[in-house]
Amino acid sequence: MSKLVCKKCVLDSDIPGIEINEENGLCHFCETYVPLSSQEKEQYLNRIEELFKEYSGRGNYDVIFALSGGKDSSYTLYKLKKDYPFLRVLAVQFDNGFISDYAVENAKKMCEITGCDYFKLTMEKDVLYDLFRKAAESCDAFPKFAKYRASDICNICIGIIKQKLIEQAIIQKAPFIVFAFTAGQSPNPIIKLSANFIQWSRNLFEKQLQKIGVEDRDEQFLVKNEVIKNIGEVAPSILHPLCLWDYSEDRVLETVVNLGWKSPALNDSNSTNCTLNSFACYNHLEKYGFHPYAFDIAGLVRSGEMSREEGLDKLHKELSQPLIKDAAEKLDMKLNNLQK
Numbered sequence: 001m002s003k004l005v006c007k008k009c010v011l012d013s014d015i016p017g018i019e020i021n022e023e024n025g026l027c028h029f030c031e032t033y034v035p036l037s038s039q040e041k042e043q044y045l046n047r048i049e050e051l052f053k054e055y056s057g058r059g060n061y062d063v064i065f066a067l068s069g070g071k072d073s074s075y076t077l078y079k080l081k082k083d084y085p086f087l088r089v090l091a092v093q094f095d096n097g098f099i100s101d102y103a104v105e106n107a108k109k110m111c112e113i114t115g116c117d118y119f120k121l122t123m124e125k126d127v128l129y130d131l132f133r134k135a136a137e138s139c140d141a142f143p144k145f146a147k148y149r150a151s152d153i154c155n156i157c158i159g160i161i162k163q164k165l166i167e168q169a170i171i172q173k174a175p176f177i178v179f180a181f182t183a184g185q186s187p188n189p190i191i192k193l194s195a196n197f198i199q200w201s202r203n204l205f206e207k208q209l210q211k212i213g214v215e216d217r218d219e220q221f222l223v224k225n226e227v228i229k230n231i232g233e234v235a236p237s238i239l240h241p242l243c244l245w246d247y248s249e250d251r252v253l254e255t256v257v258n259l260g261w262k263s264p265a266l267n268d269s270n271s272t273n274c275t276l277n278s279f280a281c282y283n284h285l286e287k288y289g290f291h292p293y294a295f296d297i298a299g300l301v302r303s304g305e306m307s308r309e310e311g312l313d314k315l316h317k318e319l320s321q322p323l324i325k326d327a328a329e330k331l332d333m334k335l336n337n338l339q340k
Contacts, residue, residue: 033302074106078110105262119168134212135156153279166201181242247305
């Protein structure tokens, strides 16, 4: 049977578990998709504003912000402080050993513009390279849904960021953690955490690390158990305000460039900050046969934040071979099926 591509988004029948209805040409996700109405978005934004007013000023910071230095996180930090100037924000940038110099420069610039404190979370490069190598060499370490949302390398990296931001929020007594996820990446704008949930997610990530052969006895990558014990009365909440704002990739880029954000010219259609991303995509395609951004891009197309043509173009754009080769060299890994 020939490959079928969903008429609304970009998912196709070659992706395991994806079936296209031959009568209407839609995948299951598009058939059942119900977007948030403008009224629902407004209600969520009002609720977030109420939460900010209720809980801000109680800790050392109000918000622990995940700042990659890419366009989306830079824009989200700028708009967050523009809309809620009273928030005290600690922006955390995780140096995974592959962030571009531009990403660091952009992150620091955005913190300077918005009046936020900047903190670079660093770890030994050899430790990170070993971690990413093991993730690349692993297969099916993550459940199917996680595998659909990101590559194994990215799932590990994102897992560390989430763990360490939760840890930082507890230490700083910050009631909120903010990520720059779009509607295509996160359907839930407000996630209330609890000590039990944080402990569960910590233990789950520890098992995933063990699946790829990593024993994190020093809790370098995990929320420290001792920190969870000192969580206090109210656990932090995770917020995704970007998925409630009107989103256009062109407008986001125009806004941050006008603020002095510099495009890193990575030749990577899916990342403006990480030089490992092309290799992570290549590795995922080699192992599983589909692009790790397929579901994210499909979500953006489905929600109207990206045209179907743009989505298909992103999905089928050739990966940067220089970036792939450079990452493989750093990770001491051999490449298959790559043009010379």
